[in-house]
Amino acid sequence: MKKIVIALILLSSQLLTVASAQDQLTATIIGSGSPIYNENRASASTLISAGDTHILVDMGNGTQANLAKLGFEPRNLSALIFTHHHLDHNEEFVPIFIRSLLGRDNFSIVGPPNTVKLTESNLGLYSEDINYRLSKTQRTLAERKKAFEVSDLKGGESFKIGDILVTTLQVPHTIYTLAYRFDFNGQSIVITGDLTYSDKLPSFAQNADFMIIDSGGMIMEDGRQKNERKTSNKVTKNQGSNRQKKGGAHLNLADSSSIAKQANVTNLVYTHFNSTTVDVAASLKEIQKSYRGNIVFGEDLMVLKTDITSSKPKALNSYTIVDSGQRIAYSNNSIISLPQNEDDFFGQDANYIINPPSYTDNQNGTVTDNVTGLVWQQDMGQKSTLVDALKKVKSVKLGGYSDWRVPTIKELYSLIQFSGSVKGDKALYPFIDTKYFNQPIGNTNANEREIDAQTWSSTEYVGKTMKNDDTVFGVNFVDGRIKGYPKYNPRTSEPNKMYFRFVRGNTDYGKNNFVENADGTVSDKATGLMWRQADSNKGLNWQQALQYAQNSTFGGYSDWRLPNAKELQSIVDYTRSPEASNSAAIDPIFKATSIKNEAGEKDYPYYWSSTTHLDGPVQAEGAVYIAFGEALGEMHGKTMDVHGAGSQRSDPKTGEPTSRGPQGDMIRVKNYVRLVRGGNVSIPAKALSENRSEYSNKSTSLIGNSTQRLTTQSIKKGDNKFINRFDKNRDGKVELSEFKATEQRFNHFDKNKDGYISADEAPTGPPKNVSK
Structure with missing residues (x-):
């Protein structure tokens, strides 16, 4: 068995030099803990830096104290970013936001839905306090309001903060959650936030230098497995990797290591640890069943940096072939159900x-x-x-x-x-x-x-x-x-x-x-x-x-x-x-x-x-x-x-x-x-919906009847009134933003908690009481 190198990149006197390097992208883990109090770990927070651009991702308890240990002043932040709005990820947002307002730089605030509401409500609540503090430097809140922008994101957006390209992806969790990818000067870092398995994450994180991910499923020294739901790691030819049972909030090791393998990331960084002690050897053995790259067990104030010299280790593959996008199965002349092993036409x-x-x-x-x-x-x-x-x-x-x-x-x-x-x-x-x-x-x-x-x-x-x-x-x-x-x-x-x-x-x-x-x-x-x-x-x-x-x-x-x-x-x-x-x-x-x-x-x-x-x-x-x-x-x-x-x-x-x-x-x-x-x-266990594009300059009336029948058979939404009614982007499934009822009712239909209502999960009759 190959020995896996455990990267424990310790804080050193070079930290500030690294963080300010003009040609390097770094991630400093500010907090590696969980909602459970741990005197050795602050709650979730990571500082992404490149040149003079500094982006703080999540602001859990202890963030300010650890930033102070680094000698980093929140007034110098270029952006405050949320993965999701759980308290252990946004608890110290308000004081950090106020300290940014008291600074003199422009900055951005972005996150999932309710980020604008969170910002504006606290701005109103503390306006007198902020005005008082600003008055000491002859400034007003009205002036400083022009210094920042706040936005709600849905996932799929791409934008730049300084010279860092930021892309987003919605990932499944108990509430609306976003993963972020940061690209700069040929280097890339992905932060997933808390999540369960996402089949879109491997593509999103493809060939990243670091993927910072939820530590769910870690085996503890007392023999327990964090967030584990007794899922077998045995993978058969037809099953692919096993997924967690419904109701989970965090990954297990089988899934996180599988995602890292599919994404071909150079370093897999685990964070979000609780107060118990991880059995490193046992956990590594479990992770190694899928992922054979470099594994990092995150710690507070750990600096993750890529080697930008000529000796920089490259990913194993210099290029990746993109899937053909074909999700529908065919016989010699017609659509068929997705074949399973030993069926005719399996292996297509x-x-x-x-x-x-x-x-x-x-x-x-x-x-x-x-x-x-x-x-x-x-x-x-x-x-x-x-x-x-x-x-x-x-x-x-x-x-x-x-x-x-x-x-x-x-x-x-x-x-x-x-x-x-x-x-x-x-x-x-x-x-x-x-x-x-x-x-x-x-x-x-x-x-x-x-x-x-x-x-x-x-x-x-x-x-x-x-x-x-x-x-x-x-x-x-x-x-x-x-x-x-x-x-x-x-x-x-x-x-x-x-x-x-x-x-x-x-x-x-x-x-x-x-x-x-x-x-x-x-x-x-x-x-x-x-x-x-x-x-x-x-x-x-x-x-x-x-x-x-x-x-x-x-x-x-x-x-x-x-x-x-x-x-x-x-x-x-x-x-x-x-x-x-x-x-x-x-x-x-x-x-x-x-x-x-x-x-x-x-x-x-x-x-x-x-x-x-x-x-x-x-x-x-x-x-x-x-x-x-x-x-x-x-x-x-x-x-x-x-x-x-x-x-x-x-x-x-x-x-x-x-x-x-x-x-x-x-x-x-x-x-x-x-x-x-x-x-x-x-290897999917059942047929998946297929992304079928349309010509923007061509009427669908030109589509032949035989093709139209093929499409109807191939995508289950054609036979489901529920899907037909709500599926605005025509991808064969319904997401929360397309659904007209409450999030609670959406979750009722979303049985596998993947963030979508598929044709298999949707009611077969007409929608009832969707406004309630």
């Missing part, structure tokens, strides 16, 4: 949740992908040639940044979501989250098809397509495919124009780091995935491919799976092609079976993914494949590479080989398989 995309998508609208024309770390241009503007786009991007200053670039095809594909659908050349639902990104459709008034809204990358094909055309890869977020598009119009020789969405940040994204293992497998140290080195050596239909993966025990591993579309695309080598390198478009560390293609030439296979592609009259009949050989089509009786090795298209899941479409895409049906395992995988 919907059976696995891997790094769920998470975005932050930065309110400045940019969107941050919280999973990949990439920052994106929200609106693409007008179509442009590749040459013009490469020139234009050098002068872009969007969001105050000047390091924008045209994305590679792997970066661009990270945004695709397979909750989208298309019907031939008709746009139905976009393959990108339009709550965050603008996505146009083709202008039919200008003789374009609705699907003619392709987005180009900077990745040029190393071979030629069609009639010896120079080709650039792009993603079509209207029809859900990667294709190579001619760089020049073959009729006019003029440069073609496409859309471009610029990107910045995480320059390691898409760069593989393959290591050959001694057992016929290859590990990608960049993504954390392990691949089988050889492929299936034969073609299979989609259902057979799923079974092949589920039945494999190669290398002694029993958790092989068919990769989803985005995992499979991550191992394409776009510097290779049959034409340019006489090889498959994959690193030669892999073994790729050669085939004779439809033109009678040596080529390489298409490989199945586990992802269904919704297109055509029977929406569920196709599944995504990646072409590691030439993406062939038949045009004017001639078979040719029409889209390039590395394209992503789709084949019928069953049937007979043929050719089709305006570019005659060759249909093979029996494609090859390359197995994958590893990554941050969760």
Whole structure:
């Protein structure tokens, strides 16, 4: 068993130097205790600092005394932040608020609902006292009221305090609670507050340097387990991690360590301890069942800092593949209930949740992908040639940044979501989250098809397509495919124009780091995935491919799976092609079976993914494949590479080989398989709601009947009047802000206490007495 390092970072004479470092983000645990009095621990409070910016998160009992020990004056705070309004988290807010008013700096106050009410009521209550104190320096309360802003947050907001980017997430607890992420200069710290299990937290905290989390479930020296509800830590293939029974207020160790593992945080910091003594060895053993990183048992006045020198330890993975977003299960031609182990069609995309998508609208024309770390241009503007786009991007200053670039095809594909659908050349639902990104459709008034809204990358094909055309890869977020598009119009020789969405940040994204293992497998140290080195050596239909993966025990591993579309695309080598390198478009560390293609030439296979592609009259009949050989089509009786090795298209899941479409895409049906395992995988026990975006410039009346029936079947809200009535954001569930009755009544329906009323929890009849 590996020994886990327990970081006990002690207060030193360097504290103030660290706290004021201009290029470093630090967290000082001001209070690490709980509501129970402990002479060695103040109640919950953490000071986040970067340069001259200082943010105090929560203000429990003892906060002022510990700040005084540091020599830190509350008048110098840039912001007061609440995770939630329990007394052990806000008990000393009033005196700290008043001392901030007596200072001369501007500051902010933010927190969950009732933060404004808490602030304004105390301001009124103590106005005479504050005015008296201010009068000693010839100032008035009316003047100082202009020095601060107070806001209620709901979760999902993003804003800056000084140079620190703050993002928020609502997490489940007994009252409305927020987690916060602080990003500065490539460093990140997450504070969760008190909570129970949150399936959104791993994405929110992805690759954070520190995650400061509730210490629920700690094993005490007297043998008791704090907040534990006797949940087993045994995890089966179908269960995922066990969750606490309803009624809990805090995490257990199985859940906190699972969240840390999924989030790939560098340091897991436990706080919120009570007055009893933790059995460190026993608790570590429990945590280590899931999380193998650095573990910190928080103490008052402990300083957490990242090493910003060249020797700074990096997270194991240099980039993370975002989940495809597909939550609905399909057979060969229709929607089915989520398969369980041993069921037909088990092992498809919907059976696995891997790094769920998470975005932050930065309110400045940019969107941050919280999973990949990439920052994106929200609106693409007008179509442009590749040459013009490469020139234009050098002068872009969007969001105050000047390091924008045209994305590679792997970066661009990270945004695709397979909750989208298309019907031939008709746009139905976009393959990108339009709550965050603008996505146009083709202008039919200008003789374009609705699907003619392709987005180009900077990745040029190393071979030629069609009639010896120079080709650039792009993603079509209207029809859900990667294709190579001619760089020049073959009729006019003029440069073609496409859309471009610029990107910045995480320059390691898409760069593989393959290591050959001694057992016929290859590990990608960049993504954390392990691949089988050889492929299936034969073609299979989609259902057979799923079974092949589920039945494999190669290398002694029993958790092989068919990769989803985005995992499979991550191992394409776009510097290779049959034409340019006489090889498959994959690193030669892999073994790729050669085939004779439809033109009678040596080529390489298409490989199945586990992802269904919704297109055509029977929406569920196709599944995504990646072409590691030439993406062939038949045009004017001639078979040719029409889209390039590395394209992503789709084949019928069953049937007979043929050719089709305006570019005659060759249909093979029996494609090859390359197995994958590893990554941050969760296996849902039941079907989940799917995030289906809408085009803002397109009427839903254009949606075909067959697609509409598919949607109704796939999302339970369609059959539930309660969900239909209250689900304003159409995510298939109802949250408190959408509910029109009391919080008490909301909690009555929210059986699993996850902060939402799902279709399974909602009453099946019409809403009754909801105003009471």
